[in-house]
Amino acid sequence: MTDATPRDVRDVYGRQYRIGEDARELTGHSRRWQLWATWACMVAISPLQYSFGSAALGLQSSRSWGAVETMWLLALFVACQALVAIPAAWIHRVRRATPTQLVVLGGVFAAVGLTTLAHVDSYVVVVLGYAVVGGAGAGLVYSACITTAARWFPDRRTATIGFVTGGFACGAVPSIALLTVFDSAGGQRLVFDLTALVALLVVLTAGGVLKDPPRHWWPADIDAQAWAVDRKLNRSYPHNLPAIRYYRPAEAMRTGALPLMWLTLALSTALSLFGIAFVVSYAIEANLGTAVAGFAAGLLAAVNGLGRSFAAGLSDRFGRRRVLAAVLMIEGFTHVGLVLAGESGAGVAFVLCAMFAGLGGGAFYAIMANLVLEFFGENSLLQNQAILYSAKAAGGLVGIGVAAGVVAAVGYRPLFLGAGLLGLFTALIVRFLKQPGRPALPVRPQLGTPVAGAVRPGE
Secondary structure, eight states, X not given: OOOOSOEEEEOTTOOEEEESOOHHHHHSSOTHXXXXXXXXXXXXXXXXXXXXXXXXXXXXXXXXXXXXXXXXXXXXXXXXXXXXXXXXXXXHHTTSSOHHHHHHHHHHHHXXXXXXXXXXXXXXXXXXXXXXXXXXXXXXXXXXXXXXXXXHOGGGHHXXXXXXXXXXXXXXXXXXXXXXXXXXXXXXXXXXXXXXHHHHHHHHHHGGGOOOOOTTBOOTTSOHHHHTTXXXXXXXXXXXXXXXXXXXXXXXXXXXXXXXXXXXXXHHHHHHHHHHHHXXXXXXXXXXXXXHHHHHHHHHHHHHHHHHHHHHHHHHHHOHHHHHHHHHHHHHHHHHHHHHHHHHTOHHHHHHHHHHXXXXXXXXXXXHHHHHHHHHOSTTHHHHHHHHHTHHHHHHIIIIIIHHHHHHHHOHHHHHHHHHHHHHHHHHHHTTOOOTTOOOOOOOOOOOOOOTTOOOTTO
């Protein structure tokens, strides 16, 4: 039994915790219900983004769209999804809407987007229905789910965000498999209709469970003050230290750290989305066959989702920046590997490279979401995270839309090689990410005033 009377506690860093309220008293269920409900909602909307690459060739043939036009649909979808995160974060923070309201509205929009993609031939209408409405719906669900889950698991924040956002990737695996099998125009319509129905049913069911905890809520069975300093309780300590102070968005921008993080995420996202969008069409272009293309896309999405929690746990143990640089290097090398495998006709190697590209292409989301907290504090966390996540819009427009035009002009090989180099370059940028206000302390000879009467070495 815990004391039901809430009380405020502060740790040695000045962070505030609200202790004394059990999740069952607040919601009627354990906090794990919130975790699984948010994950289920993310799984339900994942075909909007991660299945598009598998459907792109079929959309081109059945709708008479060009390859560039088709891929710009996905680019605009990603941009709308990312930009909606900013107003959604504000609405959520000021309690103008509950997570259930945001998720249900977003789920309805997502179903509209999938249905539009299934049945509408007009390109302009598909832009509005899929890219704008569907993208906005995905953004509402994404923002509300990761925020709600993180608030219920402040003691395991990184792994929680990795797990929940992972649902947004691995949930598309069944629809990718179905699109590979039913590759006709009628088959695609059936798959998108089915995914729209599932999305609607899941968000109406699981979304109704969602509820925000009180501000600064903390699980009563964990000693917050000990957790802040004890590495046995908190695996993230001492590799990931808390923010020196709270930074408002304008202050965070002036430090230079948030703009550099934005650039890092924009480049990382462009690289990741490029692989998601073009791995299927590149496999077909390289004459590896639809089976290899489907396996590559499915494993990329699955590992993209499942690998996020794994990478998040490693970042707790070894430091966020170190693991972030490692996954971006993996992402870069595997894009080069995709070119080598595609040019040599090695289907198995191509699938394996796509799998590791998925690992690198998803892990950085959860890590960077927590870097915002550890760099700039909690008071303006949602606003700062929304600014950072808007970098996905730029990454989507460049990594999918602009890349589609370049692919049409020069082919896949130069783009995949360039993407590999971009991953390595982005990994180098990570070393310049420094926590604002915390000075670097290089190891230097310790100088001081000699102590009278001390015995010197050699005497």
